[in-house]
Amino acid sequence: MDDNTLSLFAGIGALLLLASLIGRLLKWRAGPGPHAVIDNLNARINAWWVMVLVIGIAFIFGKYGVIVLFYCVSFYALREFMTLTPTRRSDYPALAAAFYLALPVQYLLIASDWYGLFSIFIPVYLFLLLPILASLGGDTTRFLERASKVQWGLMIAVYCVSAVPALMTLEIPGYEGRNLLLIAWLIMVVQLSDVLQYVCGKLFGKRKVAPNLSPSKTLEGLLGGVALATLIGALLCWITPFNFWQAALMALTVNAMGFFGGLVMSAIKRDRGVKDWGHMIEGHGGMLDRIDSVCFAAPVFFHFVRYWWA
């Protein structure tokens, strides 16, 4: 890790320390006994410590550490997605192909820098292979719905997530050897946007922005969170290949994508009648609850950077 990475993690650590102190203070002021919002806040902050630690450890191992980390993220996300979307017995071959073929191959392709294939492997080859496998089972009940469930699960949980480690494969002139920082910037801006939307919503939230999809999202939270996260993204331009305004526009783009990603994933959850994708991360819900915004932001970010900078 270079000095920039270290100071970045030191900054994140200081931020978390501050958050933990505020969380303790709120808990102390609210008095003993359970308090749903504050307890959930503290659970979320504690989980953030663990997540930052895990990402930090992955960063120590560089490119391959990040690939292994996001392989695991994809695996847990895919398992949550496929668990919540019911399929039928004859979908077994398609599901097995998703878990045991598509997932490892996608990450192997990224590890071997094969852009030409990893960018189309799932949207072209798997998109066609999965319904072929499903059709061999001879079961036509809700066929289109079942086929699209597996396709969507792979797109969201594997293809979109894998765009984050794919940033390691980009060769950006003048930015050699620092691609890890680009990943750190993306994750930090998108996740800070989530956190700040939550905080602004809790503090100033009045008007619901999508009452049917996600009742906790408010207009005040959305505007405040996105504006603040965009500002932070711009101020962090020194760790990116962007200048201040480029960083601001990029941050705005990924924050907007992240917000809509959260909406789409909420719509799927509501349709399935659940509040959270899983129970893996205390206070946050499942893996997919934590990364829904990254899923939608990462591929767009990857291709923007590749088109204009690499």
Place this chain on the structure above:
Amino acid sequence: MFADLTAFAITSAARLITGARALWLGCTPQPVQRLYYANHSSHGDFVLLWASLPAELRKHARPVAGADYWCKPGIREFLIRKVFNGVLIDRQRGEPGDNPLQPVLDALGQGDSLIFFPEGTRNLGEEQLLPFKSGLFHLAAANPQIELVPVWIANLNRVMPKGRALPLPLLCTLSFGEPLHAAADESKPAFLERAREALLNLAPKDA
């Protein structure tokens, strides 16, 4: 020793593959004598239920299994006898006078808890739950003091569909419901229907 290690390996693997989550909705995991009865769609059912019990309950929870499947010399017999400490019943009734449930009644008499699948066989069809065989009624009527705990095992039929060797790593949940007892004057069909309803109530609504 070797059996303990095998048990540890199996429970760890079951939890790792299925992410098994036990939801104690109608009761708490207490070390009292119980008969856990569950839906049966896969050979993995009792392993998962057994693995999801806390260790001190697991020691006294014995799965009831069909002798025809498990009594093959070798690994199966080692597993069922030494690792799971199963109670084997002969589903192909031998002598007309024999009570195939006798080993199960004996185990209950010793104070053991049991894991029991009242459908009698694996449910491989479209229906959520098959009609119950009468075994559960006879056990409940003979042991009215024992808590009968319904346990719905969700998703395991997708993890290990029939005839597939490779399990899918989907998440499973086990919902433990409120204990019930057979009432003194309850008829067999009425009791079996009540027990079946209690189990079905734990199933996810639109699976």
